[in-house]
Amino acid sequence: xxxxxxxxxxxxxxxxxxxxxxxxxxxxxxxxxxxxxxxxxxxxxxxxxxxxxxxxxxxxxxxxxxxxxxxxxxxxxxxxxxxxxxxxxxxxxxxxxxxxxxxxxxxxxxxxxxxxxxxxxxxxxxxxxxxxxxxxxxxxxxxxxxxxxxxxxxxxxxxxxxxxxxxxxxxxxxxxxxxxxxxxxxxxxxxxxxxxxxxxxxxxxxxxxxxxxxxxxxxxxxxxxxxxxxxxxxxxxxxxxxxxxxxxxxxxxxxxxxxxxxxxxxxxxxxxxxxxxxxxxxxxxxxxxxxxxxxxxxxxxxxxxxxxxxxxxxxxxxxxxxxxxxxxxxxxxxxxxxxxxxxxxxxxxxxxxxxxxxxxxxxxxxxxxxxxxxxxxxxxxxxxxxxxxxxxxxxxxxxxxxxxxxxxxxxxxxxxxxxxxxxxxxxxxxxxxxxxxxxxxxxxxxxxxxxxxxxxxxxxxxxxxxxxxxxxxxxxxxxxxxxxxxxxx
Amino acid sequence: xxxxxxxxxxxxxxxxxxxxxxxxxxxxxxxxxxxxxxxxxxxxxxxxxxxxxxxxxxxxxxxxxxxxxxxxxxxxxxxxxxxxxxxxxxxxxxxxxxxxxxxxxxxxxxxxxxxxxxxxxxxxxxxxxxxxxxxxxxxxxxxxxxxxxxxxxxxxxxxxxxxxxxxxxxxxxxxxxxxxxxxxxxxxxxxxxxxxxxxxxxxxxxxxxxxxxxxxxxxxxxxxxxxxxxxxxxxxxxxxxxxxxxxxxxxxxxxxxxxxxxxxxxxxxxxx
Numbered sequence: 001x002x003x004x005x006x007x008x009x010x011x012x013x014x015x016x017x018x019x020x021x022x023x024x025x026x027x028x029x030x031x032x033x034x035x036x037x038x039x040x041x042x043x044x045x046x047x048x049x050x051x052x053x054x055x056x057x058x059x060x061x062x063x064x065x066x067x068x069x070x071x072x073x074x075x076x077x078x079x080x081x082x083x084x085x086x087x088x089x090x091x092x093x094x095x096x097x098x099x100x101x102x103x104x105x106x107x108x109x110x111x112x113x114x115x116x117x118x119x120x121x122x123x124x125x126x127x128x129x130x131x132x133x134x135x136x137x138x139x140x141x142x143x144x145x146x147x148x149x150x151x152x153x154x155x156x157x158x159x160x161x162x163x164x165x166x167x168x169x170x171x172x173x174x175x176x177x178x179x180x181x182x183x184x185x186x187x188x189x190x191x192x193x194x195x196x197x198x199x200x201x202x203x204x205x206x207x208x209x210x211x212x213x214x215x216x217x218x219x220x221x222x223x224x225x226x227x228x229x230x231x232x233x234x235x236x237x238x239x240x241x242x243x244x245x246x247x248x249x250x251x252x253x254x255x256x257x258x259x260x261x262x263x264x265x266x267x268x269x270x271x272x273x274x275x276x277x278x279x280x281x282x283x284x285x286x287x288x289x290x291x292x293x294x295x296x297x298x299x300x301x302x303x304x305x306x307x308x309x310x311x312x313x314x315x316x317x318x319x320x321x322x323x324x325x326x327x328x329x330x331x332x333x334x335x336x337x338x339x340x341x342x343x344x345x346x347x348x349x350x351x352x353x354x355x356x357x358x359x360x361x362x363x364x365x366x367x368x369x370x371x372x373x374x375x376x377x378x379x380x381x382x383x384x385x386x387x388x389x390x391x392x393x394x395x396x397x398x399x400x401x402x403x404x405x406x407x408x409x410x411x412x413x414x415x416x417x418x419x420x421x422x423x424x425x426x427x428x429x430x431x432x433x434x435x436x437x438x439x440x441x442x443x444x445x446x447x448x449x450x451x452x453x454x455x456x457x458x459x460x461x462x463x464x465x466x467x468x469x470x471x472x473x474x475x476x477x478x479x480x481x482x483x484x485x486x487x488x489x
Numbered sequence: 490x491x492x493x494x495x496x497x498x499x500x501x502x503x504x505x506x507x508x509x510x511x512x513x514x515x516x517x518x519x520x521x522x523x524x525x526x527x528x529x530x531x532x533x534x535x536x537x538x539x540x541x542x543x544x545x546x547x548x549x550x551x552x553x554x555x556x557x558x559x560x561x562x563x564x565x566x567x568x569x570x571x572x573x574x575x576x577x578x579x580x581x582x583x584x585x586x587x588x589x590x591x592x593x594x595x596x597x598x599x600x601x602x603x604x605x606x607x608x609x610x611x612x613x614x615x616x617x618x619x620x621x622x623x624x625x626x627x628x629x630x631x632x633x634x635x636x637x638x639x640x641x642x643x644x645x646x647x648x649x650x651x652x653x654x655x656x657x658x659x660x661x662x663x664x665x666x667x668x669x670x671x672x673x674x675x676x677x678x679x680x681x682x683x684x685x686x687x688x689x690x691x692x693x694x695x696x697x698x699x700x701x702x703x704x705x706x707x708x709x710x711x712x713x714x715x716x717x718x719x720x721x722x723x724x725x726x727x728x729x730x731x732x733x734x735x736x737x738x739x740x741x742x743x744x745x746x747x748x749x750x751x752x753x754x755x756x757x758x759x760x761x
Contacts, residue, residue, distance in 0.1 A: 154654065159583045
């Protein structure tokens with residue numbers, strides 16, 4: 001009996017003219033999004049490789065470790081083909097310098113705001129918006145439509161338990177809608193191989209999990225439609241109700257949650273943050289100026305009344321020590337500025353994380369948000385991408401700065417040695433960095449992109465996966481209870 | 490005259506057997522207090538056609554819904570082959586076929602696909618396409634229409650498909666809710682012939698209808714219902730020579746004068 005009902009559902013869906021049209025549009029959208037995503041990915045890989053080569057080349061050609069700047073780039077991930085997430089909003093590069101903060105800048109959307117207007121139509125967007133509507137379009141009248149046609153009465157005049165009838169409807173609709181959609185998805189996956197997208201084993205596993213969670217999200221909307229269809233008598237009413245629910249779940253709740261979190265947790269603006277940093281640096285510089293004035297006064301206080309030669313000899317004798325003293329104080333100031341900036345950045349980041357955490361908790365009342373969050377998590381394009389890269393870049397800046405410091409010390413010593421040689425041999429001093437030989441940067445630390453392991457990605461995804469499962473089970477259980485009590489007349 | 494005698498013999502022979510359909514003090518009061526049915530009792534034996542006549546809201550469809558357990562009785566019982574429908578609904582439904590008024594069926598399926606689905610649902614899995622074609626021909630649906638999708642069908646053609654579905658189930662009892670609605674006069678006559686055939690196959694048929702003339706032509710027993718009560722029940726034999734239309738109007742009018750507007754009820758019943 002169950003198989004007969006499932007078969008009928010499959011036939012009813014596949015023979016419906018609206019299925020052919022809708023399936024065609026959805027398939028085209030999925031394939032186009034994957035194809036364009038692959039093209040976009042290849043373009044960004046080319047851009048990334050060119051930019052990193054240019055940086056490597058300029059570092060290799062540098063003639064001094066002083067004033068040496070480095071720039072690191074964020075490596076594009078193949079998963080962004082399916083889940084662009086925030087990868088186009090987050091900057092693609094950061095300067096690495098002991099004098100500047102790590103700051104990801106030049107995002108794709110900041111460079112091409114046109115794309116930011118309508119955003120990138122990726123696989124996740126299609127599932128989240130288009131396929132959820134597709135599920136509603138085919139199941140909004142699953143029960144009340146049968147009632148309107150008189151077929152519910154006719155079917156239930158046979159010895160069929162209502163629970164079995166409903167479950168068969170659910171399974172039939174699910175199979176009838178999911179299996180055909182797997183075809184363009186699998187063709188999209190084939191495109192990855194044909195167009196040489198370098199997917200790792202972990203990437204494939206993440207992609208399989210993404211497809212799985214997409215199907216679960218799609219299943220939720222089928223169960224929801226069954227529920228609403230079992231609670232209403234007319235299909236026109238269930239369609240309107242589902243449309244309103246869809247707007248709430250897909251458009252309003254996620255945005256509302258973000259706005260509510262913004263109101264509940266205040267985060268200083270970037271401008272406020274920058275002005276605080278500038279103020280602190282200016283104060284520190286003023287302190288140094290005052291210290292130097294005082295220091296110079298003290299250094300020559302013992303020489304009052306001394307001749308110019310004595311003063312000159314005193315200066316020459318103490319110059320290195322004083323220079324060192326000045327450098328130490330300057331370094332100390334730089335350290336305190338860096339520490340202050342780090343703390344400020346940390347506070348800002350913590351406030352942002354708190355706001356983000358609250359927004360995510362509130363938005364998870366919508367299965368649409370739960371799906372988006374888990375998809376972005378699986379794709380590695382969630383909001384933590386910025387933190388992951390910035391953490392890695394901070395760590396890299398430490399090692400790069402310490403490398404530079406060592407190399408600059410060596411270079412300074414070499415300058416002194418050369419200066420002494422030229423003084424004794426009468427040779428001309430050649431200023432470093434002004435046309436000399438390139439310095440050896442072969443032992444310079446290299447930036448390594450942060451990689452999220454499969455288990456690190458799957459663990460947080462389980463929360464949203466679990467939530468989506470709970471939403472689906474609740475919707476189906478609700479539909480079951482409503483249908484058992486449904487007035488078929 | 491000969492045919493009439495044969496019918497009477499058949500009917501009296503049938504009445505010796507246990508009834509297949511029994512309404513025993515069936516009462517239905519809806520949640521809002523509306524009286525649907527008030528202590529309705531009748532029986533339909535194998536080989537008997539029982540026609541329920543009455544206006545809109547008389548309780549004809551409510552009676553059929555109680556036999557199908559689409560609603561539960563407030564009092565009394567509906568029994569199919571001795572099985573109480575609200576206690577063992579699935580078992581009772583195995584013995585019932587049903588033709589509803591204005592059934593649309595599945596518009597994207599052909600007549601044969603519709604028949605195939607409902608026949609299988611009724612537990613008949615061995616029918617071939619030829620069997621479906623035969624039964625469609627029997628209900629008067631032209632062969633050219635058998636493989637067409639139902640969305641192009643007229644109301645009458647869909648009704649014929651509904652009747653074919655009931656025939657295919659081959660159940661001992663058949664419930665017909667306004668089966669002639671939408672049928673043209675020719676199709677109506679064919680339908681009467683079909684009912685006579687089913688009676689000769691010893692089916693117990695309960696039919697609700699507005700159509701007094703067809704009811705008189707084919708029914709062995711006629712019940713007139715008004716405001717949820719069975720106000721008259723007579724056999725075809727008793728009605729011979731009577732003007733049923735006049736009788737119907739008189740009963741309706743007379744009953745309306747003496748019947749109270751509602752029947753008090755003690756507690757709100759649960760609606761299934």
